[in-house]
Amino acid sequence: MTIRQLRNYIDGRFEDGISTFDKFSPVDGQLIAQVHEAGRDQVNRAVAAAHRALPGWAALSVATRTDHLLALADGITRRFDDFLQAEIADTGKPVSWASKIDIPRGAANFRAFAELARTLDMESYMTDTPDGRQALNYAYRKPLGVVGVISPWNLPLLLLTWKVAPALAFGNTVIMKPSEVTPSTATLLAEVADATGLPAGVLNLTHGFGPNSAGEFMTTHPDIDGITFTGESATGSAIMRAVAPGVKPVSFELGGKNAALVFADADFDAAVDGVTRSVFANCGQVCLCTERVYVERPIYDRFVAALAARARDMRIGWPMDPDTEMGPLVSREHREKVLSYFALAREEGATVVAGGGIPEFGDARDAGAYVQPTIWTGLKEDARCIKEEVFGPVCHIAPFDTEEEAIRLANDTRYGLAAAVWTQNLTRGHRVAQAMKVGLAWVNCWFLRDLRTPFGGSGLSGIGREGGRHSLHFYTEPTNVCIKL
Numbered sequence: 373m374t375i376r377q378l379r380n381y382i383d384g385r386f387e388d389g390i391s392t393f394d395k396f397s398p399v400d401g402q403l404i405a406q407v408h409e410a411g412r413d414q415v416n417r418a419v420a421a422a423h424r425a426l427p428g429w430a431a432l433s434v435a436t437r438t439d440h441l442l443a444l445a446d447g448i449t450r451r452f453d454d455f456l457q458a459e460i461a462d463t464g465k466p467v468s469w470a471s472k473i474d475i476p477r478g479a480a481n482f483r484a485f486a487e488l489a490r491t492l493d494m495e496s497y498m499t500d501t502p503d504g505r506q507a508l509n510y511a512y513r514k515p516l517g518v519v520g521v522i523s524p525w526n527l528p529l530l531l532l533t534w535k536v537a538p539a540l541a542f543g544n545t546v547i548m549k550p551s552e553v554t555p556s557t558a559t560l561l562a563e564v565a566d567a568t569g570l571p572a573g574v575l576n577l578t579h580g581f582g583p584n585s586a587g588e589f590m591t592t593h594p595d596i597d598g599i600t601f602t603g604e605s606a607t608g609s610a611i612m613r614a615v616a617p618g619v620k621p622v623s624f625e626l627g628g629k630n631a632a633l634v635f636a637d638a639d640f641d642a643a644v645d646g647v648t649r650s651v652f653a654n655c656g657q658v659c660l661c662t663e664r665v666y667v668e669r670p671i672y673d674r675f676v677a678a679l680a681a682r683a684r685d686m687r688i689g690w691p692m693d694p695d696t697e698m699g700p701l702v703s704r705e706h707r708e709k710v711l712s713y714f715a716l717a718r719e720e721g722a723t724v725v726a727g728g729g730i731p732e733f734g735d736a737r738d739a740g741a742y743v744q745p746t747i748w749t750g751l752k753e754d755a756r757c758i759k760e761e762v763f764g765p766v767c768h769i770a771p772f773d774t775e776e777e778a779i780r781l782a783n784d785t786r787y788g789l790a791a792a793v794w795t796q797n798l799t800r801g802h803r804v805a806q807a808m809k810v811g812l813a814w815v816n817c818w819f820l821r822d823l824r825t826p827f828g829g830s831g832l833s834g835i836g837r838e839g840g841r842h843s844l845h846f847y848t849e850p851t852n853v854c855i856k857l
């Protein structure tokens with residue numbers, strides 16, 4: 373197998389880094405790529421290039437600029453298989469998921485924000501003036517400037533393009549830093565940008581880590597005008613401190629400890645299907661995944677048994693096998709973290725009703741980062757396993773007796789990202805969903821996304837919302853123009 377060299381892309385050129393680091397497969401532990409870590413000087417040059425490119429890019433007509441975005445979307449689609457192989461190699465996620473979610477959404481993000489930029493209206497008001505005449509106010513929106521995009525490893529292309537696309541659509545230039553754990557599809561995106569003729573400096577790629585590496589060089593750079601970040605809450609806090617001296621806008625999509633509430637009147641099979649997905653999709657490594665399940669007491673035992681059966685029957689396997697439902701975690705390091713919670717749950721008194729360990733295959737996958745889909749019951753609500761994000765294929769299930777109790781339990785967290793409510797009583801569905809202290813509440817579904825809707829969370833789950841015109845608000849600065857008529 374050839375070891376790929378993943379380089380930086382600065383001012384329209386691919387560049388070696390100041391050093392390289394190894395990227396290993398989470399499936400079998402094999403070395404798959406060498407990543408060129410950008411030095412401070414390279415980040416500085418990327419920022420300078422982005423500033424040089426900014427006036428020309430911002431001055432393009434919306435039609436021309438969004439044509440570039442559509443070309444990026446087409447470029448991803450043309451190289452669909454390359455993107456798919458790269459994402460699967462980096463993450464080990466099953467082809468059934470990556471081919472339907474990660475790569476198509478990577479392209480769709482560019483199309484959605486091109487469409488939005490083309491059809492935008494403008495905020496305006498007619499204002500009465502003291503002399504009996506009128507004034508016209510309108511909020512003219514200009515690009516924020518040079519935007520730093522720092523993204524995580526769980527949905528690498530999807531979450532990167534979710535920020536790169538609106539930034540470019542609204543006239544900004546970008547430095548992107550993908551997670552060091554999943555550097556491949558960002559490199560392919562730079563290749564697509566290069567091949568489709570995106571002007572030099574508009575989209576730059578710097579590889580590396582957070583502290584004392586490309587991430588920190590970006591967040592402390594005086595000439596980056598805003599940082600948009602997806603990742604862990606603790607990293608968000610570190611980035612907030614780093615950008616504070618420059619008083620820069622930040623958009624943060626952070627962690628979650630999301631609840632699912634299953635009422636006794638729910639369509640039982642649909643709820644079992646939905647919660648199975650929301651707990652185990654992408655090996656539990658979606659910020660929106662459910663880690664706390666609360667079930668109304670009359671159906672509690674039956675629900676626990678049904679979900680446990682689904683966990684035990686889950687097909688864990690090679691990512692490229694179309695029947696595989698669950699692949700490995702993203703790395704051996706992340707598996708150590710998840711296994712530490714498996715051990716902690718036992719110490720905290722959990723009953724392990726499914727999983728709790730490492731599957732054995734008797735082949736190369738034993739060198740990978742697999743864990744069993746796991747279900748706990750019996751923990752106290754103040755247990756660390758109930759309070760802290762694990763980010764693996766695991767949930768705790770507890771019973772509740774009243775709607776008020778269910779709402780209180782779901783909201784008893786410092787996170788505020790997502791919730792799912794399962795009930796056939798739609799009045800209750802609305803009422804409970806509205807009572808959730810989260811950015812996203814689903815009723816009888818999960819992960820159903822319309823890219824125009826506000827996306828993000830509160831508390832430890834983030835600052836601000838992106839999506840549709842919410843992205844417009846982050847990636848532009850308004851100048852209000854007031855004309856006396």
Ligand code: NAD
Nearest residue numbers: 523524525550551581582587588603604607625626627659
């Ligand atoms: P992470 O915070 O470890 O890393 C994310 C990115 O930040 C990486 O590119 C990393 O190199 C960079 N980074 C780390 N420290 C930095 C620093 N000090 N300065 C600048 N950059 C730094 O997150 P992760 O482990 O890659 O991703 C998993 C986390 O992301 C989970 O907590 C998950 O809930 C969260 N997440 C949230 C959302 C959301 O939309 N709310 C979506 C996906 C993932």
